[in-house]
Amino acid sequence: MEETLVERGKSSAAPMIFILVAAFHYLFRYIEFNKNKKGSINDTDVQLRAEIMQLLKEASGLSQPSTFAQAAKLRRMAAAKEKELVKNQEMQKKEVKSSYDTQEKILKISNISAYVVLIIWFWQMPVATISEELVQPFGKMLSWRAGGALRDHVMVGIIPWLIVFARVNKLY
Template sequence: MEEVETLAGSGSFPVAPLIFFTVIAFQFATRWLHDLKKKGSRTDKDIPLRGEIKQLLKEASSLSQPSTFAQAAKLRRTAAAKEKELANYQEQRSQEMKLSYDLYLKVMLIMKTATYFMLIIWFWGSPVASVPQNLVQPFGRLLSWKAGGHLNDKIMVGIIPWLILSARVSRYICRMV
């Protein structure tokens, strides 16, 4: 019978997928926050103002007679004032949103850094994955840094190279989505 190899320090628990999915979760959360920060949101005050502006401009365009020119000009001026009010409100709202999302992004960065640091401390001397040597031919020594080298034609991958690979792959996946 063959002996089944297990990763030192981790038993039979699949460490590599856990680390990969942790990294990818942080990448998706960060990207989601960046997208929300860029996009912003429409509020209850925003929608009625847009409706009023459209209605005023529609009424102004329907008044095309020379006798109704003054009334049409007044409606256009009112619509322009409402547009300025909407622009000011949107600018104020976007400033508040950016400050809020900046705080969330800073908290996310701190959480990500603390989690990665904890993973590095936890798995420092033990390998987190074993990969066949022929798949990582020129980079085997780099990947096995601080993980123990080779075992039965397999390269033991350490935590730091695995975190770097996981981060690169998850960024690529986030860009594709």
């Protein structure tokens, strides 16, 4: 009875490791997506845009030679407001990026620690068994630190298993 539980644990180890690697990969992608996404528009940005539009509208209405100086003044004010808007948006991007950078660092640390725990846990144990015909030229590489072949089956070690699934997840 105890041996069947151990066998069940081994047989479920491979999919669980894959799910863990995939989860970390998709969390990294989610953070990257949100970090590169455009920032949300706040009230000051909306107000600045409205003021810029109003100033440019007033300046375009003053097209007479006698009102040229006033129109130029309005355009300069609109340009100054645009610079202020750009500055506000850059500050928002920096704040958002720094917040996501800390989340990314925490996720990297937890990813590395999970890999280390898995490697220690499954160091000399096979994670999965695969038919030798499927992995004909790479059987020895996959069975590294997990033992040799067992009656037409290759025992897959934890390190090759993690490498293969990390690479597979990066493709998606």
